[in-house]
Amino acid sequence: MDKLRLILDISKTHLLAKKKQTLVAALGVTFGIGMFIIMMSFMTGLNILLDGLVLNRTPHIQVYNKTTPTEYQPANKYFDEVSNINQIYSIKPKSRLDRIHNALPILSELKKNDDVLGATPQTTCKVFYLSGSNNLNGVISGIEVNEEIRLFNFNEYVVDGDVNSLIKKKNSILLGSGIAKKLSLSVGDNIQITSTNGTNFSLNIGGIYQSGLAEVDDIQSFVNLKMAQQISSAGGNYISRIHVKLKDIEKAVPFSKLIENIYDVEALDINTANAQFDTGSDIRTLISYAVSITLLIVAGFGIYNILNMFIYEKMNDIAILKATGFTGKDVMYIFILQALFIGFIGAFLGMAIGYGGSVLIDNIKFETEALPTIKTYPINYNPNFYILGFIFATVSTFLAGYLPAKKAQKIDPIDIIRGQ
Amino acid sequence: MNSILEAKNIDKYFLTPTKFHVLKDISLQVQRKEFVSIMGKSGCGKSTLLYILSTMDTSYTGDLIIDGQSMNNQSKDDLSRIRNEKIGFIFQFHYLLPEFTVLKNVMLPALKLGKEDRKTIEKNALAKLDLLGIVDQANKKASKISGGQKQRVAIARALINNPKIIMADEPTGNLDSKNSEIVFNVLRSLSDEFDMSMLVVTHDHDFAAKTDRIIEMEDGYIVKDK
Numbered sequence: 101m102d103k104l105r106l107i108l109d110i111s112k113t114h115l116l117a118k119k120k121q122t123l124v125a126a127l128g129v130t131f132g133i134g135m136f137i138i139m140m141s142f143m144t145g146l147n148i149l150l151d152g153l154v155l156n157r158t159p160h161i162q163v164y165n166k167t168t169p170t171e172y173q174p175a176n177k178y179f180d181e182v183s184n185i186n187q188i189y190s191i192k193p194k195s196r197l198d199r200i201h202n203a204l205p206i207l208s209e210l211k212k213n214d215d216v217l218g219a220t221p222q223t224t225c226k227v228f229y230l231s232g233s234n235n236l237n238g239v240i241s242g243i244e245v246n247e248e249i250r251l252f253n254f255n256e257y258v259v260d261g262d263v264n265s266l267i268k269k270k271n272s273i274l275l276g277s278g279i280a281k282k283l284s285l286s287v288g289d290n291i292q293i294t295s296t297n298g299t300n301f302s303l304n305i306g307g308i309y310q311s312g313l314a315e316v317d318d319i320q321s322f323v324n325l326k327m328a329q330q331i332s333s334a335g336g337n338y339i340s341r342i343h344v345k346l347k348d349i350e351k352a353v354p355f356s357k358l359i360e361n362i363y364d365v366e367a368l369d370i371n372t373a374n375a376q377f378d379t380g381s382d383i384r385t386l387i388s389y390a391v392s393i394t395l396l397i398v399a400g401f402g403i404y405n406i407l408n409m410f411i412y413e414k415m416n417d418i419a420i421l422k423a424t425g426f427t428g429k430d431v432m433y434i435f436i437l438q439a440l441f442i443g444f445i446g447a448f449l450g451m452a453i454g455y456g457g458s459v460l461i462d463n464i465k466f467e468t469e470a471l472p473t474i475k476t477y478p479i480n481y482n483p484n485f486y487i488l489g490f491i492f493a494t495v496s497t498f499l500a501g502y503l504p505a506k507k508a509q510k511i512d513p514i515d516i517i518r519g520q
Numbered sequence: 521m522n523s524i525l526e527a528k529n530i531d532k533y534f535l536t537p538t539k540f541h542v543l544k545d546i547s548l549q550v551q552r553k554e555f556v557s558i559m560g561k562s563g564c565g566k567s568t569l570l571y572i573l574s575t576m577d578t579s580y581t582g583d584l585i586i587d588g589q590s591m592n593n594q595s596k597d598d599l600s601r602i603r604n605e606k607i608g609f610i611f612q613f614h615y616l617l618p619e620f621t622v623l624k625n626v627m628l629p630a631l632k633l634g635k636e637d638r639k640t641i642e643k644n645a646l647a648k649l650d651l652l653g654i655v656d657q658a659n660k661k662a663s664k665i666s667g668g669q670k671q672r673v674a675i676a677r678a679l680i681n682n683p684k685i686i687m688a689d690e691p692t693g694n695l696d697s698k699n700s701e702i703v704f705n706v707l708r709s710l711s712d713e714f715d716m717s718m719l720v721v722t723h724d725h726d727f728a729a730k731t732d733r734i735i736e737m738e739d740g741y742i743v744k745d746k
Contacts, residue, residue: 420617
């Protein structure tokens, strides 16, 4: 205990005697760790933003009817394939309705499932937007607004007007921003549409929808589910898609298989639907890791350098301490303790600077038409970066102190004195 | 049995820049209470010998026995402990820890030894400083006092654990005649009063003349011992 106190005492005197040097060494650590935290927060913030753009609005599973030829043709049933070679030319798909058969029972069963966070019905119909002599073709989806907001943050993409207008007024429409621009319409105006069977409807623009993807915004609009069913001149059970959001996105693939097995529908999971997005996301994650490892290594070398200098300047003191009877171990502990102290101070300051820098970036304006919901640069305040930074700072300062201290432990004091 | 320090057939080579035989078959004994000085020209190996005798240099061949204990197979940590307890060393250039106060410099070896509590050690340290006439400088930083004072602080530090033998490497080499006189008188009285042996490397003929025994070295040999 006394020994520890003595070592602490000597370390403290060393550190306090050269406050400026101690501070500079600590700042070296601070800079490395601070930069690491800022870079990681910013990069992963950006990644999460980009992932979120797709993941938040994409259903985990889309359920719909697909028009494909029957795989097992009746001819094969009649002339068995083992003894015959069947060549059927010009196979055509069987005509099927666009709607999901038995949609309402499927929907309510999906909603009851424990793995499902929510499921929303959609009715999609092809229409023409009319304006004078101009006809723009497009798609209108009928949605349940409240569920869409809850599950897919639908409200974030309504840039003008009120998303709830769909509930308040039956003939309200959330018009795609591309269409609104082309037809020079704004909130409050009326728009004429024609359905594929020729019926005209006059809808009131309750809001402008902007996804950020021009090809979507040029054709897509949203109305209430009931309105869409009316445009399709169909009943309340006419539902062409069901969007499912699961509690755990990892289950999307098996769950979609399950749906396909139970019901007579197609189920597309998010991994298949966004395969290329997944690849991009993986590569971005990989780059983040590469950058963070590089940052840590650079910071580590900086820390090592500074502490090495710090200890080599104290070589004289090491010789004196040893000559007057301090053991190699004592000397080693004295310098490791100083290194650790510098590491702690530097790490705490680094975390503070990292946090401050993150807040600063978080408040820088970043507005782009493509991302209507984003106002400032994204930052991910993940405590793991702070913990990792802290651990790294202490471990690297420990090593940076340990290696020269270990050398100092072994050296004969007279070798230091004679070397001067 | 009365010898506090005994060296037998000590050989030492410097390997860099070229192999050089510094100490050639050195054997000597220092008795209890004896005040011995080692003289010789620069480069004759007298400082090197002193460093070996003080256990601070371990690369040599031969036997070294301090206070009846062989130093040959001791670990470096054990040597540190022996230095701490039995040997007081005074360097030519004082070698104080500049960041610490005078008092702390003197106290540190005793704190390391840990035989007494902090209070007693502080009292002892002040007593040693008083003995050397610099107790008024006790709370100054070691870097803030004069050269002569520094050398006396170094002596006080060497004394703090009441060692069996004090070794000094030209303790008066950097001091004027007045300060040299003070240092010699202190060492002399310590030897007489506290039963300490002294082994002092010096260039100073006047200083050496006042000691009990002079060992003269030349080219790595002891040429005269009386």
